[in-house]
Amino acid sequence: MALRLTALAIVDSFAVLLLSLLIRDRLWLLAAILLLTTLMVNAINLSDRLYPLRWMSPAIAVIMLLVLYPILFTVYSAFTNYSDGHLLTKAQSINRIEQDTYLPKGGVTYSWAAYRADDGEIILWLIGGEGQGYLARPNEPLQSATPGASGVGGADENGFPVSIEGYTRLALVDILPILDSTLAPLEFGEPPLTIKISTIREAAQRQQRYVYDSEQDAIADQSTGITYFADEDQGYFTSETGDSLNPGYQVVVGFRNFQRLLNSPALRGPFLLVFGWTIAFAFLSVVSTFALGLFLALIYNNAFFPGKKFVRALLILPYAIPGIIGILIWRGMLNQHFGVIAASMLDWFGWSPGWFTDPTWAKVGILLVNLWLGFPYMMLVCGGALQAIPNDIYEAAEVDGAGVFQRFWNITMPLLLVSVGPLLIASFTFNFNNFSVIYAYNEGLPPIPNTATPAGYTDILISYTFRLAFQAGRGADYGYANAITIAIFVIVASITLFQYRFMGMWEEVSKNV
């Protein structure tokens, strides 16, 4: 009891801390899910009426935060413009823009000298127009100081201290080579009022350039006088002439991502290609692994064959090896010029296909590798299912004069499909999202030329999504990527529901509830 309450208190304090940080950063969706989860966990641990749920608290927390939240976020962001350039919330974006500074005309200027610490930190000694000295460090307010004070050496003829404790003064010869590259970008003093080196003699105080006005929902540029109004459609602050401020912010764009997917010819082109190959890849993978697996299972079923068990155990090996290692081994064997398969083909036929560069042969290669990876599973599954078909049916058919093929098509297949059918559908949906084989074989390449978004000939939908989110040349487009994710989900979910309904799996599920 005490132990449980202590654990709950620890969890709660952790949750409250995280919650306050999330609210500070205005991440409302995550904050809401976290709040809900925390309330649920507290309720079920404090109320005796909810005792049974207490046992599930960790599972509920894990599922809410790591399964449900990512799903909700995926759905939500598919309806936003979330992408590079629109990563921030509006408040964060304003905050970022307001940190920009500029050098006002007629602003405060100083003469300066630079000092460097052993660890490379650089500070400035500034002398204002009225002769007052200041010590300027990055991210700290200016400190007025006088030469000769504690830790500061005496003044030279220009009024700069000859030394500062812990720092060495940079001579002109040291400064010149690094002036533009290292010194000029440094900002000293506390933002938004910072000081930057402008010339070899002069440093100047910079001012906040953009000021947000919440009443107008606009940002005014102090240096030019231009006003940028919030464009809630595009997620930018935009001026009348159409210029916008970076970074933009997230806005809900409704179905625009989906419309782009369906209407924009530039985007639809690669999407349809990728979609077609996804279906073909999943279908051919299932058919080829099933055909080979079933064939081998048939051969060993009920047959006299010495060492049958041993052979079968060896044939299972490709299945026992971690998939990714298997794929990488094949990638080596198919390697252009040097891989054993390519080299042997060159030796024998004087020709070998571009297993990774030719769109068609890359697809053939992937199917071959996937066949190798997948046939043992089908062999095991079919082996089990064949055992379950009673022998006397075959004997009866044989007596009736049915040949081998007739028996296969009219008895084996129908009976087999009853038990193996659901697994074939599961295998189809699995291969539909079989990212690792596509990615580890060739990263979805070779590239399709001249597409609006990068895409490869062997990309399936999920690897295409990955590419859009993490590898896009023009910046990551999470919103669009998640719109495709939703499309994948709808397809996979319909197949799964179809499977449940037609295979009577719902009945089985409800029986077990």
Next chain:
Amino acid sequence: MSDHAATIEAIAKPEKAARKPTPRHRRGYLFRLVVSIVALVFALFPIIWIVSAAFNPSSNMANQSLVPPNASLANFEELLNNPLHPFWLWMWNSVKIATITSVLSVFITALTAYAFSRFRFRGRQPLLVTILLIQVFPNLLTMVALFLFLRQIGEYFPSFGLNSHGGLILVYLGAQMGINIWLMKGYFDSIPRDIDESAAVDGATHWQTFWKLIFPLVRPVLAVVGVLVFVGTFNEFILANVLLRSTEQFTLMVGLYLFVTENFQQQWGVFAAGAIIGAVPTVVIYLLLQDYIVSGLTVGAVKG
């Protein structure tokens, strides 16, 4: 067919004794032999080839032959000693992540499965079905969301953010939870409730009943789920590849992939050595638990 059933039963005698080699059987045997050889070559050649590459003193792909001349452990030495690829660290990372995920996952799912199996409460059925339905959304699909989620969490707690093992473990925990809860619940259901009832009569709390009585009884299913989670996590590549950034945080699979992307031809032998060591744990587990896994296959688990 039913018309003939009686006749057939009368005529057809079980042929169990007919195992004497007849010409037909001999042809069948030959056919099976040929097919077996072809299938074995297809299945085993890549494995034999990678073993041969691992023991070839030259790591270069172009110099490989089926039986390596002067076979040596040079590639293994290079693999384990070259600081450019911290192989043991990757192995350790993988084992650590897979073990922690597996233990936590088994514990959390066992608690939940016990509650679903033993208590009757309102909302039990909808909750069970929800858990199953949520899992229809494969967690690979949410990888963009998971990536952004961990990036955000990492801003506050770096040890659970991107490029952290803590974050990756959390993601893996969520991945299979729903299915495993169902698997375990089914097994819990098969343990007679009389045990609970007599324990309750003796004054045991639910926790004591669970921990002292039920937990030891369900050990087999705990072991199976634990092993499946361990193997699945150990072999996982995509999420680890997306969520881990720096070489010293890599898991073994992500680390091995590194060999392929940089100078694969020259590093072929070293990669082969790593592939063999990396495959050993799962191959051993599969061979030991063949029967368990085969029966688990028909439950609908598909390999990744």
